[in-house]
Amino acid sequence: MSPAKTKTNTEDYLRMYRQMVRIRTFEDNANQLYLSAKMPGLTHMYSGEEAVAVGICEALRVTDKITSTHRGHGHCVAKGADFKEMFCELLGKEEGYCRGKGGSMHIADQSNGNLGANAIVGGSMGIATGSAFTARLLGRDDVTVCFFGDGATAQGLWYEVMNMAALWKLPVIYACENNGYSEYTKTDEIAAGSIVARAEAFGIESHQVDGQDVLAVNALTQKLVERARKGEGPFFIELMTYRYHGHHVGDINREYYRSKEEEQDWKVNRDPIIRFRSWLVEQGIASEEEIEAMNAEIKEDAAAAVEYALHAKYPGANEVDMHVFTDVEHALA
Amino acid sequence: MREITLSQAVNEALAEEMRRDETVFIIGEDVAEAGTPFKVLSGLVEEFGTDRVVDTPIAEPGFMGLAVGAAMTGTRPVVDLMFGDFIFLVMDQLCNQAAKTHYMSGGKLNVPLVLRTNLGATRRSAAQHSQSLHALVAHIPGLKVALPSSAYEAKGLMKTAIRDNNPVVIFEDKLMYNDKAPVPEEEFLIPFGEANIKREGHDVTLIGTSSMVQVCEKAADILAAEGISAEVIDPRTIVPLDEETLLKSARKTSRVIVVDEGHQSYGITGEIASRINEKAFYHLDAPVLRMGAMDVPVPFSPALEDITVPTPEGVAENARKLMSGEMIHAA
Ligand SMILES: Cc1ncc(C[n+]2csc(CCOP(=O)(O)OP(=O)(O)O)c2C)c(N)n1
Ligand SMILES: [Mg+2]
Secondary structure, three states: OOOOOOHHHHHHHHHHHHHHHHHHHHHHHHHHHHHOOOOOOOOOOOOOOHHHHHHHHOOOOOOOEEEOOOOOHHHHHHOOOOHHHHHHHHOOOOOOOOOOOOOHHHOOEHHHOEOOOOOOOOOOHHHHHHHHHHHHHOOOOOOEEEEEEOHHHHOHHHHHHHHHHHHOOOOEEEEEEEOOEEOOEEHHHHOOOOHHHHHHOOOOEEEEEEOOOHHHHHHHHHHHHHHHHOOOOOEEEEEEOOOOOOOOOOOOOOOOOOOHHHHHHHHHHOOHHHHHHHHHHHOOOOOHHHHHHHHHHHHHHHHHHHHHHHHOOOOOHHHOOOOOEOOEOOOOO | OOEEEHHHHHHHHHHHHHHHOOOEEEEEOOOOOOOOOOOOOOOHHHHHOOOOEEEOOOOHHHHHHHHHHHHHOOOEEEEEOOOHHHHHHHHHHHHHHHHHHHHHOOOOOOOOOEEEEEEOOOOOOOOOOOOOOHHHHHOOOOOEEEOOOOHHHHHHHHHHHHHOOOOEEEEEEOOOOOOEEEOOOOOOOOOOOOOEEEEOOOOEEEEEOOOHHHHHHHHHHHHHHOOOOEEEEEOOEEEOOOHHHHHHHHHHHOOEEEEEEEEOOOOHHHHHHHHHHHHHHHHOOOOOEEEEEOOOOOOOOHHHHHHHOOOHHHHHHHHHHHHHOHHHHHO
């Protein structure tokens, strides 16, 4: 854990903890929905990477923007989304964030500045950079964080937009969640050289941080966000982390590419929630009982949201040709 | 005859061609040990090694371009594009480079590559993993386009594609990978530009591509029970297109429905329909009907997704309209 902070930040710490547990709990429920065949399609679990999304998003304002990935539930929760609308979206229901049209891989939460998950690996790199361009052009001081995985660093788009962001000093932070794998392949086998050095080649200030340490992630992001607001961006952060589940919920037998021992090591010895929890207790910020109560409350919230979503309405058939264009109510009418 | 899955059929075709010709290699994401997310290529890396079954970084324009260059210089790449939707990422290398090189070089350079990818909705994969984009590439002169409708076609067309000296794009239906069909053990190839008459009939012609062949066959069953005799034809390749077989059937039945899973507007169905209109006009009793996917991005919600694709019931309903003469008055 990073050096202890004064207790004046108690509320911030507790909120960070709460948000991490909310993500884990959300994912446990989503996984259960998949396993019990109640969720259409597949989904990608964020469990294990909570400190990344929370450490970063807790350094942002509601008006700051993020772009997310196919592994996007964590970003969405961390940026302030509600369980109910999220579960409704995962189940394709009308009350979901995207009225059931997007599903897990396309959740967007306009109200909290989440410009959307993306099913195209690297697909949001241009969008995030464009969002930062808007801020500069319109004289807003908001910052955009672009989340993507280590695998996505292979996409050429990233190098094109980093060049522009650096030339024009755009307020964007590229946040690479390096979980060691892209699908069923180890990152070492498909990434040459150093990822950090690639961003540095554009003159972009770059950092590597322990993505399992929420305080370290948060402290670094706070500094970078403040500087980006003042026009000192862009920045790059490589966050070293790990996904606990398979690439997606259906990726169960994965020993051919990743050992059980390796998974256990991360889960037992480096879990971001366990680590932060013991730190909170050690520092006297929360007692075990308070933490257990918080966990239980989050569990109940999630269970209620799942129950709600399971019984919620599907969108009506007449919605199918709505939202194709902004100015045509029914595209096929 | 033994039955194998579409997935096994593709796997066999690749293995046979790789044994036959050592310049054939596979390149794409998670093709080697993982054998692709659909497990279509399982076992190939064990036989052919990582030099010929090449895992790439997630860099579609990069490995597509690399394959074009490799093809121009003496190899036969089979590029694996995990989802058909990613074709948008490789469009420049495929359409500006691969498709035009032979022509622009005055016939001096060849690009013998295969791009194998997929199409098909109703897998609850939402708008960026469910598209059927074959019309986009069929529009570009210089690219051949194959749409296998079963394991048998998947094998025969793949073998032909690999031996073809032009860039060929093959779209497999990702919902059909586990579907079985009779496939001979002995070697066979299916020539491009030869449609397959799946079922003979005399009242109405149903032309279907890819999984829509099954939809047409089911529609034909429904219609047969009502005394309507439907002919079902699978073009198998849309570039080249076996116009003769389609026209012959249109002249015989004088009513035609074209069914394809690409978006209906500006798509395959419109192209085939207008060729029939142009060349069999006097034989038609009704306008040729198009049935494609609804012109909307593919929605995630099952409640919406299922209504965006043609169904046997929908095809049968349109066939009844053609039979009753309703469409003539509508036109
Ligand atoms: C353009 C594109 N290529 C391939 C895929 C298939 N795909 C989905 S996720 C993924 C791996 C991404 O790895 P990484 O960026 O490290 O993110 P992680 O899944 O590890 O969070 C791949 C190859 C895709 N969705 N989009
Ligand atoms: Mg990764």
